[in-house]
Amino acid sequence: MSFNNLDTLYRQVIMDHYKNPRNRGSIEGNPMTVDMNNPTCGDRIQLQLLIEDGHVKEAKFDGEGCSISLSSASMMTQAIKGKPVDEALKMSELFSEIMQGKDVDEGDIDLGDIEALQGVSKFPARIKCATLAWKAMEKGVDEEKQD
Amino acid sequence: MDVKAIREAFPVLHQEVNGHPLVYLDSSATSQKPIKVIEKLDEYYRGYNSNVHRGVHTLGTRATDEYEGAREKVRRFINASSTEEVIFTRGTTTAINTVAVSYGRANLSEGDEVIITPMEHHSNIIPWQQIVKETGANLKYIPLQPDGTIRIEDVKETITPKTKIVAVMHVSNVLGTINPVKEIARVAHEQGAVMLVDGAQSVPHMSIDVQDLDADFYAFSGHKMCGPTGVGVLYGKKSLLDKMEPVEFGGEMIDFVNLYDSTWKELPWKFEGGTPIIAGAVGLGAAIDFLTNIGLDEIRDHEEKLAAYAIQEMSKLDGMKIYGPDQRAGLVTFNLADVHPHDLATVLDAEGIAVRAGHHCAQPLMRWLDVSATARASFYLYNTEEDIDRLVAGLQTTKEYFGDVF
Numbered sequence: 001m002s003f004n005n006l007d008t009l010y011r012q013v014i015m016d017h018y019k020n021p022r023n024r025g026s027i028e029g030n031p032m033t034v035d036m037n038n039p040t041c042g043d044r045i046q047l048q049l050l051i052e053d054g055h056v057k058e059a060k061f062d063g064e065g066c067s068i069s070l071s072s073a074s075m076m077t078q079a080i081k082g083k084p085v086d087e088a089l090k091m092s093e094l095f096s097e098i099m100q101g102k103d104v105d106e107g108d109i110d111l112g113d114i115e116a117l118q119g120v121s122k123f124p125a126r127i128k129c130a131t132l133a134w135k136a137m138e139k140g141v142d143e144e145k146q147d
Numbered sequence: 148m149d150v151k152a153i154r155e156a157f158p159v160l161h162q163e164v165n166g167h168p169l170v171y172l173d174s175s176a177t178s179q180k181p182i183k184v185i186e187k188l189d190e191y192y193r194g195y196n197s198n199v200h201r202g203v204h205t206l207g208t209r210a211t212d213e214y215e216g217a218r219e220k221v222r223r224f225i226n227a228s229s230t231e232e233v234i235f236t237r238g239t240t241t242a243i244n245t246v247a248v249s250y251g252r253a254n255l256s257e258g259d260e261v262i263i264t265p266m267e268h269h270s271n272i273i274p275w276q277q278i279v280k281e282t283g284a285n286l287k288y289i290p291l292q293p294d295g296t297i298r299i300e301d302v303k304e305t306i307t308p309k310t311k312i313v314a315v316m317h318v319s320n321v322l323g324t325i326n327p328v329k330e331i332a333r334v335a336h337e338q339g340a341v342m343l344v345d346g347a348q349s350v351p352h353m354s355i356d357v358q359d360l361d362a363d364f365y366a367f368s369g370h371k372m373c374g375p376t377g378v379g380v381l382y383g384k385k386s387l388l389d390k391m392e393p394v395e396f397g398g399e400m401i402d403f404v405n406l407y408d409s410t411w412k413e414l415p416w417k418f419e420g421g422t423p424i425i426a427g428a429v430g431l432g433a434a435i436d437f438l439t440n441i442g443l444d445e446i447r448d449h450e451e452k453l454a455a456y457a458i459q460e461m462s463k464l465d466g467m468k469i470y471g472p473d474q475r476a477g478l479v480t481f482n483l484a485d486v487h488p489h490d491l492a493t494v495l496d497a498e499g500i501a502v503r504a505g506h507h508c509a510q511p512l513m514r515w516l517d518v519s520a521t522a523r524a525s526f527y528l529y530n531t532e533e534d535i536d537r538l539v540a541g542l543q544t545t546k547e548y549f550g551d552v553f
Contacts, residue, residue, distance in 0.1 A: 010548070041520060042505055042506035066490050067490050123493065125493070
C-alpha cells in the first residue's frame with residue numbers, strides 16, 4: 001500500500017473535520033445525552049441531541065478518539081442538524097451501507113462531506129471508528145422515542 | 148542466538164504486507180508459530196487424533212501419551228514439582244477465573260481482601276471484581292510509582308492479615324515492568340495469603356521456576372509462546388489444588404457418577420472437564436521444545452537488547468512519549484505527538500509494520516497514564532534491529548503524513 005491508498009482513507013475533508021471539529025461541545029439545558037464507547041480500542045464519544053417536533057434541532061459531541069471517529073462525529077452532527085429524525089435515521093442506514101462497501105442510492109438525501117469517509121470501507125479495522133457516532137445517534141433517537 | 152536461522156523457522160514472517168516485507172511487532176498480543184509447532188499439529192491430526200484417557204485402541208493410547216507427555220514438558224519448563232500441578236486450560240484468562248471461582252468462593256468471606264495492582268490486564272482484574280462482589284470481600288490495589296513500578300514497601304503496606312489472595316502480573320503487557328513477584332509472594336505468605344502470578348507475558352520470554360518464586364498459582368497462555376491458540380496452563384501447588392473444587396463439571400473429570408452425587412478424578416484431571424485441549428497441548432509441547440532448544444536466557448537477552456535499541460532510536464523522534472520503566476521486558480508502549488494510536492497503526496500497517504494500538508486490555512492503567520490509548524511495539528526471538536529501524540522510519544513517515552494536521 002502506498003500513500004495513495006492512505007489518501008483514500010485520510011481525505012482532506014476528513015482531516016479538516018478532525019482539525020476543526022464542527023459542533024464539538026455540549027448543549028445547554030436538558031438535551032438527550034448518549035455515551036458510547038468502542039470497547040476494543042477505548043474511543044469514546046458523548047453525543048447530545050435536542051429533538052423537537054420530530055426534528056434534530058441541535059446536535060453536539062465530545063470525546064476522545066482517532067481522526068476517523070472524531071471527524072465522523074463532526075460530519076454526522078453537521079449532517080443531521082435541522083433534519084427530521086426519520087431522515088437522520090435514513091442517513092445512518094445509508095452510512096452503514098457505505099461502510100460495507102455497497103453502492104448506495106442516496107435518493108433525495110444529501111450526505112455532503114460524509115461521502116469522504118467512503119474510503120474507510122477499504123480498511124475493515126477502522127469501520128467501527130467511523131460508525132461510533134452514528135450508533136450513538138441511533139441510540140439517542142431510540143431513547144427519545146421511548147420517553 | 149542465530150536470529151536469521153530462527154526467522155527461517157517462522158513461515159508467516161516471510162510475506163509482503165501492503166507491498167512491504169512484513170515487520171511483526173505484536174508478539175505480546177500473540178506470537179507467531181514455528182514450523183515445528185505447525186507440523187506437530189499436522190502430525191497429530193493426520194496421525195493419531197483420538198480422544199484421550201478412554202477407550203483401549205491404539206490411536207487413543209498414542210494421543211494420551213502425547214497429551215500427557217506435553218504436560219510433563221510444561222512441568223519441566225516451569226519446574227513444577229509434579230504433573231499433578233499442571234492443568235491445561237483455554238488460556239491465562241480461564242486459569243485465573245478457575246482460581247478466582249474455586250479458591251475464591253471457598254476462602255473469601257466478608258471483610259477479607261484480594262490485592263491486585265492497577266497495571267493488571269483485564270483478565271486479572273475482572274475475575275476478582277466478580278468474586279469479591281459474590282463473597283463480600285474487598286478488592287484493594289498496590290499503588291504504582293510514577294515510572295510504573297511497584298515498591299515492596301507499598302506491597303507490605305497494602306497486604307494485611309485480612310488479605311487472602313494476592314494476584315499480580317509478572318510482566319506488564321503495557322509498561323514492560325518486571326514485577327518482584329518473588330518478594331511479593333513472600334509478603335503475601337507472611338500474612339497468610341496465597342499468591343497468584345499472571346505469567347502471560349513472562350513465560351514466553353524468560354526462564355520461570357515456580358518453586359523458586361514460591362507462587363501458589365501461576366497462569367499463562369500457549370499462544371504467546373509459539374504455541375497454538377486455545378491452550379494455556381494453570382500451575383497450582385498440589386496442597387491447594389487438592390482442596391479445591393472443580394469449576395467445570397462433566398465428562399473426563401469424574402470418578403464415580405451416581406444419580407444424585409458424584410466424585411472427582413484425582414489431580415490434575417478434576418480441573419479438565421470435557422474433552423481436553425488435546426491438539427493444543429500437544430502443539431504447546433512442541434513450542435516448549437523449540438524454545439528450550441534456543442534457550443530462554445538467550446531469548447531474554449536478545450529482547451532486552453532490542454528494547455534498549457528501540458528506546459534509543461525511537462527517543463530521537465520529536466514528540467515521542469515512551470511509557471514504563473528503564474528496566475523492562477521486550478516491548479515499548481508509546482504515543483507520538485498528537486497522532487492517535489489508531490491512525491499511527493494504520494499508517495504503519497500501510498508500510499507493512501504490525502503494531503498494537505488501543506487500551507491493551509488495561510483500561511485502569513490507561514487512566515493511570517492519563518491517556519485514552521497507546522501504541523505498542525513488542526518483540527520476540529525472531530525480531531531484529533532492522534525491524535526496529537523499519538518501525539522508526541515508519542514513525543517518521545507517520546509524522547510527515549499527519550504533520551500538517553497539528
